[in-house]
Amino acid sequence: MLMARRKVSNPLALAVLGLLQEQSMHPYEMASTLRERHKDGSFKVNSGSLYDTVEALVRHGWIEPVETARDGRRPERTVYAPTELGQAEFVRWVDELVRTPIAEYPKFLAAVSYLGALGPDGAADALTERAGHLVQRIEQTQAVLDETVGSGAVPRLFMIEVECALHAWQAELDWTRRTVAEIGDGRLAWPRVERTEQGWTWSAADDGNGSER
Amino acid sequence: MLMARRKVSNPLALAVLGLLQEQSMHPYEMASTLRERHKDGSFKVNSGSLYDTVEALVRHGWIEPVETARDGRRPERTVYAPTELGQAEFVRWVDELVRTPIAEYPKFLAAVSYLGALGPDGAADALTERAGHLVQRIEQTQAVLDETVGSGAVPRLFMIEVECALHAWQAELDWTRRTVAEIGDGRLAWPRVERTEQGWTWSAADDGNGSER
DNA sequence: CGAGATATAGTCGGTTCCGACTATTAGGGA
DNA sequence: TCCCTAATAGTCGGAACCGACTATATCTCG
Structure with a gap:
């Protein structure tokens, strides 16, 4: 068995899911919202990782694209929203992370x-x-x-x-x-x-x- | 410029360097020594990462193979020792890590x-x-x-x-x-x-x- | 009003990291 | 003595991660 071994593990995915609970967004907006709210002290917000993470969440069916808008002639932005699965898993994930301390290596x-x-x-x-x-x-x-x-x-x-x-x-x-x-x-x-x-x-x-x- | 951009950054490399200050070793022995000394709470000791890390240290000239022994008909073990550069950089690295707190994301x-x-x-x-x-x-x-x-x-x-x-x-x-x-x-x-x-x-x-x- | 600075939005390639797997040898109880 | 387990030693492919880069649009200040 080699697919979907475990869930998406990057905490940035948790941040994405969290933001999308409130409102549909495109990735760039996620990054700037996280910074505005000072959540960038808790999550490493890197644009490369962000787009990878969003794709991974789509692959797992936790979020999905809902719109592809463009403003003026700026590059197209894909707007995402969580699926029902994604909403449920978000809460389960937060619960698990709080409940169970894992080994970390500062x-x-x-x-x-x-x-x-x-x-x-x-x-x-x-x-x-x-x-x-x-x-x-x-x-x-x-x-x-x-x-x-x-x-x-x-x-x-x-x-x-x-x-x-x-x-x-x-x-x-x-x-x-x-x-x-x-x-x-x-x-x-x-x-x-x-x-x-x-x-x-x-x-x-x-x-x-x-x-x- | 695309080579040797920055130093080896995996903390496991620090552990390797630290062990080799004492004694030449082959990678497997490093892993078991770290476990014996309970250092596996401070370093994530993963065999895959360990061999990658050792190779990276060799590429940077911080350690070098000194012997390739085999015991009975076991697979050959390559024994490594630090170079002079490696010994100096080890201390500088510890100093830097202690001196400067960096952002982490538990x-x-x-x-x-x-x-x-x-x-x-x-x-x-x-x-x-x-x-x-x-x-x-x-x-x-x-x-x-x-x-x-x-x-x-x-x-x-x-x-x-x-x-x-x-x-x-x-x-x-x-x-x-x-x-x-x-x-x-x-x-x-x-x-x-x-x-x-x-x-x-x-x-x-x-x-x-x-x-x- | 033009030029540089900043904001917007995202791509791309390479390295790092990791878990699962392989293969051999030594030990030890039935 | 024979099989099963544990220890020994390491390989490999893929996922994650990151930094550097691209390109357009808007702001601003002399």
Whole structure:
């Protein structure tokens, strides 16, 4: 069996489906609407991927073209609307994504796995710079939230994912700062690694005890 | 200009480079070593991607084959070692990844963007189930940490990324529980959306005031 | 009023990524 | 000793993804 193995998995497809719940649109309009509503922090909106995604949704019968209009002599725009299947699957998909956490692999985690390679000073320096960037990002995002939800222009529920992201970044910032502090006062020890015939040996920087792996 | 546009970007390449800092290996051994050391929570270790990644690293001159051994009549294994360039770039890459946060798009964020589609009860239910899964994941991961670092078998620095992940999951769990609570007591209102000729109108569930977007 | 900038709308080709599959060998209980 | 399973080692085809590019239309500012 080689066709339609699993559903469309790109989250951008979820965004498309979500927008089409409200109103029929052509792809370019989807992209600009997502940007207007600041949903481009939750979905990677790339024009190439967008058109691919729309085609995939058509193939799966979740959406369908309803109109092919042209304005003046601009290129033709194909307008899409969800099918009944698409409307049902949208809700099921959101439910599944919320209900079941899946493994993800943020690049920061990958980098932190090899934090040792930077040495204590290098690591503290890099983490400190990251903390600064995170502060900026958090402030900017908070400002957007204040302008929209804070002023009553948009109901809070419609931007709840921004609060979620903000919470996650704040947690990352806390961890980053805490780790800088722990490097500074030696609570996070930097073992010295040596190669021996037995394998690897490390000695703790503070007490000189060695262990083997 | 169409070749070698940017560096290898798959984090798995970082893992490969990291392992080869210690010791020459063949790809299969990389995969099993990563699993042994519980690094497979930070890197998506997929055999297909692994072989592609190793080839890409060779193309860029970051690693090179050093030996082609065969054991008994098993298929030949090609053993790789980093070049000097690869050793230098490894550190630079870790530094860059730690220093500069980049935009990422976790699927949970995508789903939360459309939390409204589940309705207050559906959303609370789904979030509650997620919280349960997160608790399990956190407990299991904590247990692994206790067995390894807790028992002194491995220095803390070598599993620091596990602490980082744990911190992030805990934050997600906190947000999830808080949101369930806010749905429950009405602090997170569910506006009723209606379509009008003007566009969209929503009325707050609690006070009946409408606003326009 | 002309020129450059920006907005509109989308195409295209190449790389990356992944899951499913293949094939051989070692281990271990009936 | 024989079969079944697990471990070893990797291949392959297709889907997803992305960035760079094209082309027209409108805006704007000296």
